[in-house]
Amino acid sequence: MTERLNFLFTTWEGGGNVTPALEVARKLLARGHRVRVISEECNRPESEAAGAVFRSWNRAPSRNDRTPESQTYRDWAAATPQEGLLSVVRDIWCGPALLYARDVIDELQREPADLVVTCEGLFGVMAACESLGQPFVNLCPNISLAPLPGIPPLGPGFAPAKNDQERALHEQVRKASRMMFDSGLPELNRARRELGLEPIEHLLEQFRPAAAELLATSRAFDFPADSLPSKVRYVGPQIADPHWAQPWQSPWPETDTRPLVTVGFSTTFQNHGGVLQNVIDALAPLHVRVLVTLGGSIKPESLRPAENCVLVDSAPHSVVMRQSAFVITHGGHGTVMRALLSRSPMLVIPHGRDQNDNAVRVTERGAGLSLMPDASVDAIRSACERLLLDPSFRAVAIRLGDLVAAEAENSPVVEELESAATTARAAVA
Numbered sequence: 392m393t394e395r396l397n398f399l400f401t402t403w404e405g406g407g408n409v410t411p412a413l414e415v416a417r418k419l420l421a422r423g424h425r426v427r428v429i430s431e432e433c434n435r436p437e438s439e440a441a442g443a444v445f446r447s448w449n450r451a452p453s454r455n456d457r458t459p460e461s462q463t464y465r466d467w468a469a470a471t472p473q474e475g476l477l478s479v480v481r482d483i484w485c486g487p488a489l490l491y492a493r494d495v496i497d498e499l500q501r502e503p504a505d506l507v508v509t510c511e512g513l514f515g516v517m518a519a520c521e522s523l524g525q526p527f528v529n530l531c532p533n534i535s536l537a538p539l540p541g542i543p544p545l546g547p548g549f550a551p552a553k554n555d556q557e558r559a560l561h562e563q564v565r566k567a568s569r570m571m572f573d574s575g576l577p578e579l580n581r582a583r584r585e586l587g588l589e590p591i592e593h594l595l596e597q598f599r600p601a602a603a604e605l606l607a608t609s610r611a612f613d614f615p616a617d618s619l620p621s622k623v624r625y626v627g628p629q630i631a632d633p634h635w636a637q638p639w640q641s642p643w644p645e646t647d648t649r650p651l652v653t654v655g656f657s658t659t660f661q662n663h664g665g666v667l668q669n670v671i672d673a674l675a676p677l678h679v680r681v682l683v684t685l686g687g688s689i690k691p692e693s694l695r696p697a698e699n700c701v702l703v704d705s706a707p708h709s710v711v712m713r714q715s716a717f718v719i720t721h722g723g724h725g726t727v728m729r730a731l732l733s734r735s736p737m738l739v740i741p742h743g744r745d746q747n748d749n750a751v752r753v754t755e756r757g758a759g760l761s762l763m764p765d766a767s768v769d770a771i772r773s774a775c776e777r778l779l780l781d782p783s784f785r786a787v788a789i790r791l792g793d794l795v796a797a798e799a800e801n802s803p804v805v806e807e808l809e810s811a812a813t814t815a816r817a818a819v820a
Contacts, residue, residue: 397424398426399506401495402510429446433456457659457687481574481575483513486575488579506526518583521586521600526814535604539616549748576593603623607627608728626807630799653719654718655686656685666764671683671695675700712735713733717784723744730788732796736787738760760777
């Protein structure tokens with residue numbers, strides 16, 4: 392049995408980034424370790440349900456609820472995925488960097504930790520740890536935010552380059568992405584100066600002091616890298632139904648044998664009500680049952696459900712996706728992983744963030760189809776009919792899902808974090 396270690400997790404309410412962090416926290420708690428979570432106040436219930444001690448951000452942004460009105464960033468209003476990410480860099484990752492840093496320093500002074508596990512781009516947390524000499528690990532709840540050799544740059548949804556022209560385009564996008572990230576550099580360097588640290592030239596250099604960069608995704612799902620930096624490791628998807636998911640009881644009688652289609656879009660507002668309505672309208676004349684899980688980001692009264700459609704605020708995706716002929720999703724990493732673990736093909740309609748990149752990983756493997764968010768009702772219906780009639784999509788989803796499931800079931804994430812924490816404790820002993 393490993394000695395009891397003390398972990399401090401830091402995260403923020405960005406939708407799909409919270410559940411993976413809490414799933415890892417739950418695994419550590421099951422091993423007998425102490426786990427604290429600093430996050431936004433709205434994440435208190437699921438953090439405490441996982442068994443962790445919860446601390447709310449004090450100076451840093453902290454929402455009391457997940458309503459669209461309280462959302463700190465407005466990436467959904469941007470013209471491109473890159474501009475949307477820029478708003479997250481400005482409003483969460485870098486703008487309040489010093490506020491996050493001060494809160495983490497206060498908590499570590501109140502109670503030390505063997506290891507800080509920070510999730511999804513909280514650069515102020517990383518700088519605070521660096522200033523204290525506090526060991527930390529980055530836990531990335533999706534494909535890598537930082538560029539990896541041979542893997543297409545994040546944002547546009549590129550497949551791997553096949554020729555010199557595509558490679559040149561990818562390099563242009565990488566440079567543009569670096570410039571976009573570096574737009575947050577002045578605020579981060581201001582925080583670093585306050586913390587007694589030297590400035591850095593590029594934002595992603597703040598990752599360097601991390602003991603490891605753990606990618607909570609499937610290597611089989613991701614595109615292959617030419618090589619991986621020594622600190623970067625895949626630890627498999629960390630997937631669980633969120634604490635707030637309501638129990639599921641089918642509203643349809645057992646005698647209703649129409650195929651089930653599960654529709655699950657973002658749990659954070661991405662101005663996606665119009666797309667949801669188009670999906671409902673597209674499926675209305677088809678011989679299917681339609682379950683739409685709203686996730687709290689879209690009000691049910693804003694939609695017009697068809698006769699074959701049921702709207703629910705939430706449902707356990709681990710249950711309903713296993714029963715589904717296919718899944719329609721925005722392409723959030725957690726939803727895509729859950730669909731693959733359920734061996735369900737997908738229609739992905741990405742709205743930004745990492746969703747274009749998840750979508751292309753689905754379509755390049757043949758596990759589903761993808762459409763733009765402005766796709767017509769007819770285009771959506773045609774894609775749904777293909778998924779219903781062509782068995783090859785499910786066959787691929789089963790093969791890929793088997794590989795993803797094996798990585799999830801044999802995840803080394805606990806061993807990775809225990810090793811980093813034990814090494815850190817030994818260094819100060």
